[in-house]
Amino acid sequence: MSKHQFFIAGTDTDVGKTLIATAILHAANQQGLSTLALKPVAAGCEQTGQGLRNSDALLLQQTMSIALPYEQVNPVALQAAIAPHIAAEQEGKRLSLARLVGFCRGALMQPADFALIEGAGGWRVPLNARETMAGLAKELNTPVILVVGMKLGCINHALLTAEAIAHDGVPLAGWVANQLDAEMPCYQENINTLKSLLRAPCLGEVPRLAEPRADLASSYLNIDLVIKR
Template identity: 60%
Template sequence: MARNAIFVAGTDTDVGKTLVAAGLLQAANNRGLKTVAVKPVAAGCEQTEDGLRNADALLLQQTASLKISYEQVNPIALEPAIAPHIAAQQLGRRLDADRMAALCRGVMMQPADLVVIEGAGGWRVPLNSRQTLADLPKQLKVPVVLVIGMKLGCISHALLTVEAIVKDGLRLAGWVANRIDPDMSCYQENLDTLKGMLSAPLLGEIPVLNDTSPKTVADYLDIDPIVGCS
């Protein structure tokens, strides 16, 4: 059974959830901790000779120190590169938080020091007509690490997401500022505002990087606040 598990969420899609999730895994690996990862649902998968594969899920699989099958890392792989619930509908499938939670619990049984569970899109991404992806960490009762894509409008997105996380009864274990817009005006002022308004610890500030490998990203992350959380 894993000692600690976290859910990596984002303020939106394309804010760097996988970048941060892989960086957290690597940072834990650097300490000699055993890590494992799961991305329960991924859209935009590509057909390969081994079946559908998602680049983000493959990176998590490769970075984690405990090697499990791709099907365990990414049990629900969808080919259309659109919202997961719409992709599932097009394929005649139905996404369900209860099933996802069961799949994640299987990975959480691994003898890991840290399990990193990566979400998809933002906090309220629909799974079906009554559930959103937020129901997954709610069922698992795991703390959340929020990735904030630093761009115009990020403060409101971040505050609304944190408000929803807390309303859902979950703890924000920390947040990461990922600079996705290199030309963002008043970057430091925006970062300082977030620091002042978010009570959770800042785990790292990731600049625009040419090398986005987990080993590079790990250097910008502090996992002290989350290694002991559960």
């Protein structure tokens, strides 16, 4: 079991969860912590000689310091880049919370100082007719780091997501502002509003990077805000 364990959630799909997750891992690596990351469900995988592979899961695997086989990092790989429950149905598979929890618990038995579990899409992405991805963070009792995609509408998305996280009884450990729109109007005013209304520390503001790399993004983060020594 990891000393520090967090679930990476996003205010929407394509808000940069993987960039921020790898940046956090890089920052933890730089502090000498052993790191591990999981992407339990990935939709949007390519067929390779080794089987289905997802670019986000591969980035996590490459950035973390502990070596795990791909199948442990991403146990459920789906080909179509659509909602996971729909992709699974098209491929004749069924997603279940119990299986995902089992996969994660198995991988998390690996001793690590710091572990991340990256969700898919937003907080309420369905796994099946009854269960959502949010149940994974709840069952694993894992605090959330929320990636807020900074664009018009982000305040509503962030506050609704934080409300849902609180409703599910999961702690919001912190949040990261990831600037999706380099020309976002009233960027600072939006940040100020989020800082005043979200009841968790802001771990950093990552600008729109010409080259979205973990090492570059990590320089904008302060993970000490969530690491209790």
